[in-house]
Amino acid sequence: MKLYIKSSDCISAQATFESALPAELSLPENGGLTCLKPDYKKFISPKLLRRMSPIIRNGVTCSLSTLKQANIEVPDAIIVGTALGCLKDTASFLTQLIEENEELPNPTHFIQSTHNTIAGQLALLLKCTNYNFTFSQMHNSFECALLDAQLMLLDEQANNVLVGGVDELPEVSYELTKDLDCYKEATLGEGGSFFVLSTEESSVELKGVKIINSPDCNIEEELKHFNLSINDVDVVIGGDVAENDATYSAFQHKFEGKPYVWYKPFMGEFGTASSMALWIASKIIEEQTIPQCWLKSGMDFNNYNNVVIYNNVGGEQSLIVLSKN
Amino acid sequence: MSELKEELKKQLIEQLNLEDFEVSDIDDNDLLFGDNGLALDSIDALEIIVLLEKEYGIKIADPKQGKDIMTSVQTLADYIESKR
Numbered sequence: 001m002k003l004y005i006k007s008s009d010c011i012s013a014q015a016t017f018e019s020a021l022p023a024e025l026s027l028p029e030n031g032g033l034t035c036l037k038p039d040y041k042k043f044i045s046p047k048l049l050r051r052m053s054p055i056i057r058n059g060v061t062c063s064l065s066t067l068k069q070a071n072i073e074v075p076d077a078i079i080v081g082t083a084l085g086c087l088k089d090t091a092s093f094l095t096q097l098i099e100e101n102e103e104l105p106n107p108t109h110f111i112q113s114t115h116n117t118i119a120g121q122l123a124l125l126l127k128c129t130n131y132n133f134t135f136s137q138m139h140n141s142f143e144c145a146l147l148d149a150q151l152m153l154l155d156e157q158a159n160n161v162l163v164g165g166v167d168e169l170p171e172v173s174y175e176l177t178k179d180l181d182c183y184k185e186a187t188l189g190e191g192g193s194f195f196v197l198s199t200e201e202s203s204v205e206l207k208g209v210k211i212i213n214s215p216d217c218n219i220e221e222e223l224k225h226f227n228l229s230i231n232d233v234d235v236v237i238g239g240d241v242a243e244n245d246a247t248y249s250a251f252q253h254k255f256e257g258k259p260y261v262w263y264k265p266f267m268g269e270f271g272t273a274s275s276m277a278l279w280i281a282s283k284i285i286e287e288q289t290i291p292q293c294w295l296k297s298g299m300d301f302n303n304y305n306n307v308v309i310y311n312n313v314g315g316e317q318s319l320i321v322l323s324k325n
Numbered sequence: 326m327s328e329l330k331e332e333l334k335k336q337l338i339e340q341l342n343l344e345d346f347e348v349s350d351i352d353d354n355d356l357l358f359g360d361n362g363l364a365l366d367s368i369d370a371l372e373i374i375v376l377l378e379k380e381y382g383i384k385i386a387d388p389k390q391g392k393d394i395m396t397s398v399q400t401l402a403d404y405i406e407s408k409r
Contacts, residue, residue, distance in 0.1 A: 047366075
């Protein structure tokens with residue numbers, strides 16, 4: 001059975017929401033890459049919106065837009081990946097506990113601080129009592145969600161699954177994480193990308209997702225799982241955080257001469273950043289073109305069949321492969 | 326009393342994230358709950374209970390009283406005044 005991406009949307013530091021792959025990118029002078037705010041009130045009533053922190057607003061808005069594009073009111077499953085969940089509410093709640101000596105914390109921050117708030121809010125809004133799951137596996141959180149969606153569809157438990165990845169970067173966590181060794185060269189960021197993964201045919205086929213649980217990645221061997229060789233690959237999307245990111249140099253070398261797309265310097269590094277890469281990959285296949293600003297190397301040649309996404313953060317590795325149908 | 330009501334309105338806007346409201350948008354007798362007023366909900370009721378205890382040192386001992394106390398900014402202010 002083949003699986004397809006029926007619709008997708010992305011909220012990020014770039015103008016990606018309800019949009020094609022942007023032809024121009026903007027970068028902040030300093031600090032993290034925070035999301036451009038869409039008109040949330042188009043999707044969420046002000047009464048509900050006032051209580052939602054940025055990750056919930058972005059996750060819910062992006063999901064509702066993705067479902068609308070697919071003409072689906074209630075999906076067969078809602079599966080969300082988030083590495084660190086609702087950090088802003090968690091930080092507010094914990095700060096209150098400390099400052100007020102563990103007395104009288106405000107209920108809203110506590111209620112909304114759990115990782116599954118986004119998937120839960122979606123279920124409430126859509127009145128969706130179907131399968132609802134949240135994966136939190138640090139840099140493979142989105143991949144776990146995608147793998148679960150893939151298994152559900154292949155097992156014929158669902159026809160249309162809403163699946164996505166979302167994380168937020170409140171000021172408090174930016175200050176705490178910006179100097180960590182694992183993010184030394186990276187610009188931290190936030191965002192969310194959601195997809196309707198379906199058994200119904202569309203132009204973008206999801207060949208599969210593979211989480212690589214070993215210190216090395218033999219790309220030739222890994223591609224065999226998708227019945228592909230290096231020569232079959234038309235575009236590569238790498239998780240490079242900087243021009244000379246040593247983590248990806250050997251990988252990039254294998255695909256010399258092919259278009260090599262990078263995104264983390266413009267969208268930021270975060271636990272579910274690979275969901276951004278999947279959105280970019282699906283746009284490349286739909287539009288059959290890559291704006292120059294996304295290319296780290298290689299040229300746009302307007303004919304793309306197979307796209308490989310590789311992510312590696314501190315040894316947590318994954319491959320996602322898409323093909324043109 | 327009018328100062329207290331002004332203060333309460335500011336606290337409600339801040340605590341309940343009433344993003345589109347200014348103090349001048351809330352009348353003293355506007356209903357806090359229900360569709361004809363501010364349309365607050367049960368989580369807001371919890372927030373108001375915490376606000377009363379934190380800011381004014383007042384506990385609502387009898388939950389049955391809550392509905393009458395939290396009818397409007399006016400009834401909240403009356404209750405706070407009666408406890409001072």
